Amino acid sequence: MATARPRVQGHAGPSMQDVADAAGVSVGTVSNVLNHPAKVSPATAERVREAIGRLGFVRNDAARSLVSGSTNSIGMVLADIENSLFIDMAHGAQDAARAVGQNLLLANTACDMTLQDDYLDLFDESRVTGVLLAPMEESSAGIARIRSHGRQVVLLNYAPKPGTCCSVLVNNEHVGYLAARHLIDTGRTRLAYVVAHDDYQPVRDRRRGVRAAVEEAGPDVSLEEIDSVGLTTVHGHTVGQDLARRAPGDLPDGLVAVTDELANAIIHELHTVAGIRVPDRIAVVGCENNRTAGTAAVPLTAVDMPGRMMGREAIRLLMDEVASDGRHRHATVVLEPELIVRASAPS
């Protein structure tokens, strides 16, 4: 056995030099075995591979990307990993990234903008191929920062400031429209729209769609907008309890909730707790078609967001932009939602 080179602490593991020594070749040849096997004679390659196996050599990705100036990884920053829409986007992106030889690294911000900025910076410093960002809130500052360093970003499910980056969106106005329209088409006339965080662009868009459908229906259909404190289950319970306390005549007969969580919680309070039957007394539609929608106590009619496809499209846009060394025009891909009819608002 060859004697080991002296090493400072912390720098464990054999290097290419060690492999080269063991195989009786130069480092350049070892590198070629790994990256351009065609350039190396079969016999030498075999000898090198044997040495690699014997020494347990692991290529140092830091050195590799230091030289090449780039990596093989795409970073994806997700605002809420608990939401199945985001999971779907990650899944679609994963598949597409893999197909183009890139690894997808996920980071969860749990809706914390500080964490989001940290992860954007981390990916920036890591020189990833590009970044996919699926935020909850306006994030143009962070995007601008890393874009100014030349790092490519594709925004998911949130409209960017015009011309700042590529994005993949769902036609959220149509989401709201489809939801309200379904209720109107099935004979509901006193609609309610439960909403919170009107400062989030997707939320705003959905509201516009709901309003459009109601206006289109003429004076026979009314719309009440109910402000919730937040978008999650706890807030839905509050809204549901408030509704349950109303005089029967004041109750809407059709309700659109801006998130599935809100919808399910409201149904729980009305239907299960207060005995106000869904959909008989009031039909409910959600706006995400989360994983839970189909298995809920009252299966939820919801407008489906095509998360998988969004992820795939985002990777496509990103790789397009990365490839186009020269001029690149930012693009926005808008995918259409689809209504999934279930028991909470049958046809």
Add this chain to the structure above:
Amino acid sequence: MATARPRVQGHAGPSMQDVADAAGVSVGTVSNVLNHPAKVSPATAERVREAIGRLGFVRNDAARSLVSGSTNSIGMVLADIENSLFIDMAHGAQDAARAVGQNLLLANTACDMTLQDDYLDLFDESRVTGVLLAPMEESSAGIARIRSHGRQVVLLNYAPKPGTCCSVLVNNEHVGYLAARHLIDTGRTRLAYVVAHDDYQPVRDRRRGVRAAVEEAGPDVSLEEIDSVGLTTVHGHTVGQDLARRAPGDLPDGLVAVTDELANAIIHELHTVAGIRVPDRIAVVGCENNRTAGTAAVPLTAVDMPGRMMGREAIRLLMDEVASDGRHRHATVVLEPELIVRASAPS
């Protein structure tokens, strides 16, 4: 403006040298401003920081970790990002990692062992601080490989080969025991255990617990083990349909499903489709307490797995091992599950 240094294509962005030139100092000083601010006089530091901002300098993490031989990131490989247990583990790990100044990078293998190995190797090559692995199947080959390179691994929710690495487990035998015991305690006598993939260690352990509870109950309680093809919803539907076709006398009156998905799908076929009331005719218990358990058509009684805490513990073990330069003894943390009683098997 100083003239830009000539640059080969691909190596965009200002380097420390550029910053140093702009601020009229040496690279060493710029490095110190970033890493040891106390060593630099306030005036110089300010000048350097100004230059950093003006040039849009971004530290190159590859070079950084090439020198230091390590990174600031922990890699977490998850078998199934769709399962809320894994999400919970990621969440807990994230919080704990952040508390010790590490970034958590997530990777989803979608139960694909090839992908799992790829990500393990990626993290290995990236010289991450350590790796958290929450696999679906036996993974000792991959673990052994990267451990042999000196990379630390903590295994989550899957027992390692003795002495090979640290791990955080749930007492899965007790999971099965609690589930079966609850049915027995509430008067059920003809139990069934629906199971698949007996080659997965957690699945095996749960079975042992179920059997133990039944044996403990004596001859008045019987146990039938029903083999499912798989662990997911489609397989549950099949099992449910088979059960629904049985003669009423042949039906068990209590059922433990090894996953929540199986449980919910079985309840759907029995209760909703076939009209065999749950829990009246048959009580059902799940073994994970997934996010959907509480909101299902029939809220699911399930044994809860403490995912958040598992994630936190895993980070703790990992950092312990990383810190202990000298001798380290692998540890296994076993967390106890807890029964959550809901409508599908009331008390």
Add this chain to the structure above:
DNA sequence: CAACCTGATTAAAGCGCATCAATCAGGGGG
């Protein structure tokens, strides 16, 4: 036999940063 070509291999030059010994400036004490 010289000139030339081809394929395999090598030696050397960095990539951008952290680190550390060496240097420098500026007092204060003797």
Add this chain to the structure above:
DNA sequence: CCCCCTGATTGATGCGCTTTAATCAGGTTG
């Protein structure tokens, strides 16, 4: 006036790899 001490700064070195030009061995051709 010289020496030493302190704090700030510098310059040089090397981390492990990829890449490129240079070298070499072994044919082939004129």
